Amino acid sequence: MPLENSPRRPIRELPDELISQIAAGEVVERPASVVRELVDNALDAGATQITLRLSAGGVRLIAVEDDGVGIAPEELAIALKRHATSKITNLNDLESVGTMGFRGEALAAINSIADCALISRPAGQPTAFSLSGLTGELSPAARAQGTTVEVKELFFSTPARRKFLKTDATELAHCIEAVRRHALVRPEVGFAIWHDGKLVEQWRASQGETTQTQRNQRLKDVFGDDFITQSVQVEHTQNGIRVTGRAGIPDHARSRADQQFAYVNQRFVRDKVITHAARSAYEDVLHGHRQPVYVLYVEIEPTRVDVNVHPTKIEVRFRDGREVHQAVRHAVENALAAPRAGAAINVESERYQNSSDFRPSNMPLAGVFTASTAINNIANLGQNPSLNSASNFTQNYTQNRTLLPAETHLVSDVSAAWPPQNNTYNSSESTPADDTIWPLGRAVAQLQGIYILAENAQGLVIVDMHAAHERIVYERLKSQINIAESAKSSLPSQPLLIPATFAATPLEVSTAQECADTLLQLGLDITAFSPKTLAVRAVPTTLAKGDAVELARSVLAELALHDASTVIQRAQNEILSTMACHGAVRANRKLTLDEMNALLRQMEETERSDQCNHGRSTWRQISIKELDALFMRGR
């Protein structure tokens, strides 16, 4: 009803209860939100073991039990009050807050929409006390040091909310997910979840010596052993921002973005800057719309991030998002860049030798086996003593080999990159001893003008020669363009005979004007034709045959969203990738063994050479054991 038609109503202060119910509307969407708040509190209280007891998906009961510092009996009632907290006392505290909670609102909000009880025994106290949120009654109780918060009949006073809830099983799944988010970042804390009397999930406190080993152990417990073998360690510090964790290898990407976890100072967040940075780190190696898997822990000076942005604290605001973007992107990029071929050496064969219960009959009988099983054992190098010899081996290999001469090809001279100019290989070196030194082995044949077959210590290596060479040329071009950039030159550009015009949004028009210099650097000349029309007058020479409007639109969209430096990098990479495809050796070209071997050696030392420019694998390993299994040998 419009306000002017209704009688004037007096302005009144809302009752506390209603204020809390309104706050609850923001913070508590479903049982999982209560779980998140209570586990936050238990962690802030220094708990080492947290046990959850749930009933009917958490709607009937959520009880969270911890062994933290506890709450003094006289403070129990205050804890349930609005804006009552022990975690901050002034604005300074808020600006550098290190605890999960600080609003002093969660318990009051939950208490306003459910039947709550607090049972707590602080350290050094002879007994526990229990406070009923409903009646305010305080009575002695029995429990060891720590706190239990019981939340019964969630939304009993706000039935409309209750109607939004899904089945118990779904609500339970959300509750478990909420605990999992905490568990992934606090491996030193044990978690157990009971539902209707059954233990549904348990993660024991991990005992590792360093945070990294503890976290890896927890990641294994939560996602399964494969997670470690299918990911690489991330560890990078830049601009005072530390990024650690693990990034899934491209082969292990998923169709949904459901395994992407990001933390800022131990707080689980959904943050656009981090998500975008991680995604762009995969851009070069991930196929199509596949979603990477990662768990990233960002640590940053608390005053450089504002956590008081969203009531549920799932969003944060960085004082300098660009620095965070760079740090995350570089962290993941560096982790993914190392060619895994160079580290795969001998790991697989050793593993089989060491494994007494190996049964070839368990092997799949057909199909190409993913290289990832072999290559991913790298992740374990150094952790698993039995694999150390393999790791030394790789190290020796890297140290002893002659490095490639500095690349001198010019961008326009891509074709000169074939046959590969590699003086580290020469056929007379091809003694059996060398075969074991080369991770990708010794070329033995070319198949159908498409594949190179090579023999290495583990068995057979199959290489898609065009895809692999395309990546090598691409990586080379990227380093060349970096050189051009430091010389402050721009990409060669070609004017269009007839400018391509298109109806543009006001944002596109203003971006084109603001970023004219950046666009020119990219070889793009885009000017306003009319207030609502843009004209593309020149495009990069290499992309002259493409759709100028589409190119302009995507570059403008990127420019509007992000800082210029990342855009240039991305657009350039796209351009270079197209060039690389033209420059790479075509299928059906007959190669000599020397040429094939030279390509394998280049792959071993080229960053990201395990994936082609479109994110597909460039090589696969089939071990002798797998071949034996194919032929039922050794039964």
Ligand SMILES: Nc1ncnc2c1ncn2[C@@H]1O[C@H](COP(=O)(O)OP(=O)(O)OP(=O)(O)O)[C@@H](O)[C@H]1O
């Ligand atoms: N499990 C617990 N162990 C010890 N003290 C607790 C526990 N849960 C709550 N408290 C105390 O109760 C206070 C109120 O908790 P509440 O969750 O409402 O607010 P908060 O954690 O301070 O802030 P936020 O609203 O951001 O969560 C806390 O500041 C803390 O002192």
Ligand SMILES: [Mg+2]
């Ligand atoms: Mg809290």
